[in-house]
Amino acid sequence: MKKNAFIAIMLILVVSLSACSGGGGGNSNSTELYIASANPMTGDSAQFGDMKVKAIELALDEVNKAGGIDGKQVKLIVGDDTGNPKEAPNVAQKFAGDNKVLAVIGHWNSSCTLAARGIYEAAGIPVITDSVNKQITDGSTPHLYRISLTDTTQAKNLAQYAYNVLGKKKAAILFTANDFGTGLKNDFTEEFEGLGGKVVASETYFEGQSKDFSPQLTKIKGENPDIMFVAGYYVETALIAQQAGPAGLNVPMIGTEGISSDELIKLGGDAVEGIRFAAFFHKDVEFPGTKEFVESFRAKYNKEPDNYAALAYDSAKLILEGMKQNGATRDGITKYLQEVKEFPGVAGPISFENNDVTRSILILEVKDGQIVLSEDQLN
């Protein structure tokens, strides 16, 4: 009885394995072209992956409706890295080993991109990422391009904003203990103290594990800051905002694009009112195509596109344009990304300099339960 069950299981395994290997392998005469996107599709950052995939699908729809590229339809393959750097290399390996995949958009988390980039580089796949850690474009992976600004640039801009625009002198930092948070803390501290301000407290927490911030907030309150910089993602930021009031800490809060999501308001409610944060896109800041993008996104998904949706849409458009101009190959797309100048993106014109995009920062604010463009901008 038990033996039969064992044999049955082995048979199922063998059959399913051989079925898998049969399905793989590229076919250059196929009528379809493939690009891939690796994002957190489950877990606490799933919201971002969802928005990105929706936006890429939208860009592909537009191209496919207009006849595709050289008569071929472009399809998207989605990989789930669960926001976990341990999972990211598996996803990367899958894409790198698949000859059909011409380019990759992702990963969303810096730690994931750092873990996966070597695999893409070895396979020569062009990658456009929206991760912000500055090491990602340190020159060692020439096929990898960044469409968002680095954490350094964001932190410096936020420090200037806090000091020059808001006129704050004593900042407290609460940062998530990973590549992203630590980088932000260091760069913000350097810039803010360089301007003449003082960072009176830097406390840390663990993303996904910490839910009780009362010791940190009580400690920060004891140092009497006049502004708090939260270097983390929206789940923790919402919790921090909610716990700050009862802990007796009532100072303005600022953050990075990592909190730019409607989920922040859903989780945080009234407590997140007034939080300001850096961003690269807002539907009220119009570039050629912005209005059409927002409208067609809304029509298709009944949702407002966010920061990452806009960046992913622009990334997809860049890759598609590269295919059109240089042919649908990995090398052709990479060559296009190298040379592109002032590509008209919905989040502003795109040029790459040492694999990093050049663009300006917007400051957004939560007001009456909506994310709006803040009245006080940097310049």
Next chain:
Amino acid sequence: MFMEHLSNGIALGSIYALTAIGFTMVYGIIRLINFAHGDVYMIGAFLTYTGLTLFNMPIALAFLFGMAGASIFGIAIAKFAYSPVFKAPKINLFLSAVGMGIFLENFAMLIWGPETQSFPNVINNKVFSFLGIRVNTIQLIILGTTIVLVAILTYIVQYTRIGRAMRCVSQDMDVSRLMGINTNKIVYFTFGLGSALGAAAGTLVAIYYKAAYPMMGYVPGLKAFIAAVIGGIGSIPGAMLGGIIMGVSESLGAGYISSGYRDAIAFIILIIILILKPEGLLGKGIKEKV
């Protein structure tokens, strides 16, 4: 400043205490390190969440719904996951508990989704200040609920028939059975009671932090285990003491040493206790346990 860290720590500690009591009771009765306990705590929080959002229950009713639902879960787990391997070596029971924990986490992801769910704002949180201590409504509710639940539990264990039977079973299950005690009934009752306390703790945490998510029981499950061991595993007052010690030392440690070390502090205390007093602060070797 010190007083604030202390009151934060006591609120946190009472939650650890509630979780640890359920954990230690199960150990007292059947010598099982129930690693699924943290996940029952999570299920309790999600059931309360469902009661609030789906059935629009008032908070007190939803709270009881969560506790009752979790105790049904606890009894079902005991029946289907533990009693089949009850006579097998202890390692089977232990592995069954670990497996059950993983099952519950994934079950919750399927039902409620993998993301953090925003817990409805059910309590109007006010801050009270007296003698330099700042406490808020939720902290007082946590402390109050813990005291009430522990009082009820003490009454059940010390002054009722079933409580006496529980104490007997914890001393010697086989002899208790010979004396005519229905030990199966006692085991299920203990699981039900322990799970209800775990669910209460889970719900209080969810209300305190306004968030519920499938992995929320993992770390508290470990912390409950540590609290139970610190206090003397199997002892109810020990679990309470262990919980409070953990909560307070975490808060003070995060406040005065570094917030990065707060989870490490719990384990450091565990190691110190295991070196100095391996049976735990209130553990007494072979005396009666429930």
